[in-house]
Amino acid sequence: MDIVFTSFLLVDTNQIEVSFISKSRSTVLLAFLLAVLSVVSLFIGVMDMQLSELFDGNSEQLRILLISRLPRLLAILCTGIGMSVAGLIMQQLCMNKFVSPTTGATISSAELGILMAMLFMPNSTLWGRAFFAFVMAILGTWVFVFFIQRIRFKDAVMVPLVGIIFSNVIGGVTNFIAYQYEMTQALSTWSVGHFSLVLRGRYELVWLTVPLVMIAFLFANHFNIVGMGRDFSQNLGVPYNLVLFMGLTIAAMITASVVVVVGAISYIGLIVPNVVSMFKGDQIRGTLVDTALFGAIFVLVCDMIGRAVIAPYELPIELIVGILGSILFIALLMYRLKHGRKAIRLGKKGDAA
Numbered sequence: 001m002d003i004v005f006t007s008f009l010l011v012d013t014n015q016i017e018v019s020f021i022s023k024s025r026s027t028v029l030l031a032f033l034l035a036v037l038s039v040v041s042l043f044i045g046v047m048d049m050q051l052s053e054l055f056d057g058n059s060e061q062l063r064i065l066l067i068s069r070l071p072r073l074l075a076i077l078c079t080g081i082g083m084s085v086a087g088l089i090m091q092q093l094c095m096n097k098f099v100s101p102t103t104g105a106t107i108s109s110a111e112l113g114i115l116m117a118m119l120f121m122p123n124s125t126l127w128g129r130a131f132f133a134f135v136m137a138i139l140g141t142w143v144f145v146f147f148i149q150r151i152r153f154k155d156a157v158m159v160p161l162v163g164i165i166f167s168n169v170i171g172g173v174t175n176f177i178a179y180q181y182e183m184t185q186a187l188s189t190w191s192v193g194h195f196s197l198v199l200r201g202r203y204e205l206v207w208l209t210v211p212l213v214m215i216a217f218l219f220a221n222h223f224n225i226v227g228m229g230r231d232f233s234q235n236l237g238v239p240y241n242l243v244l245f246m247g248l249t250i251a252a253m254i255t256a257s258v259v260v261v262v263g264a265i266s267y268i269g270l271i272v273p274n275v276v277s278m279f280k281g282d283q284i285r286g287t288l289v290d291t292a293l294f295g296a297i298f299v300l301v302c303d304m305i306g307r308a309v310i311a312p313y314e315l316p317i318e319l320i321v322g323i324l325g326s327i328l329f330i331a332l333l334m335y336r337l338k339h340g341r342k343a344i345r346l347g348k349k350g351d352a353a
Helices: 002-041 051-055 059-094 106-120 126-149 158-180 184-191 204-218 220-226 230-235 240-261 268-280 284-308 317-339
Strands: none
Touching (some): 002 059, 051 059, 059 126, 059 240, 126 204, 126 240, 204 240, 220 230, 220 240, 230 240, 268 317
């Protein structure tokens, strides 16, 4: 009896180890790919940088690296990680795979907040504009969720359509106010996302995404429970409304911090979580790290394409992400309508058993 029980423990332990290795393999691969691409991106730009001159202590090369290239890389990583995690949180809490900062009126609300800051505090700093963007993004996201909670039959496509309509209403109000006060050109700076103006001293606000992502990871299990519904959450003793609005607030603050520094970038929070969940399932704790890494890789690759296509000129990353994102969005839409939330299983059938 003892021999049989011991052999069962050994087999069970081996299965756990194999499962852990297979799940962490993708994380290690994504981390390695991100590290390689990050190093390569440092040497892409108008000004040529040589690795040998950096090691020799060339002051001009070091100045370019520390003032422009490194801040840009850090802003790209924070943007990709933050927007992807924000989309993942919103999709889980709203129980819909097509909800994101783009389709949930979060980005358009943040732009309205920036416009309010320019109207009422024209001499405000970046942090002053961020405060208005935070408030409006949080309020806009809450109102959107309030709307969708009143929808009795939540079709997979109906919820994001409501968000897009609500986002366009906010965008129309924003453009009307900007036109009335002749601020359309000033607002256009935040309407199209780009990293060309990211320099040391004016991008540090985007670092706020790091602690917010950490908080999201700590409460990942709570988000999973809330995503299963109000009754299920209450049965497990989880405060539904508190966790719901805390998660939405985290997603809104991440989005607003990115919009204030970089501008509006669509599709990241929509595409990246869906692609990762197609291979790793819907549990936030199991997919959050891979979602963050893949989001950073996606934004970094799009930025490198934008810098290389018409060099020495540069295309806005919003254009590159918009082209790739629209294609992927249509493909995801067709896949979700056909297969629902069914994940793609890699490997042999015997391994999945």
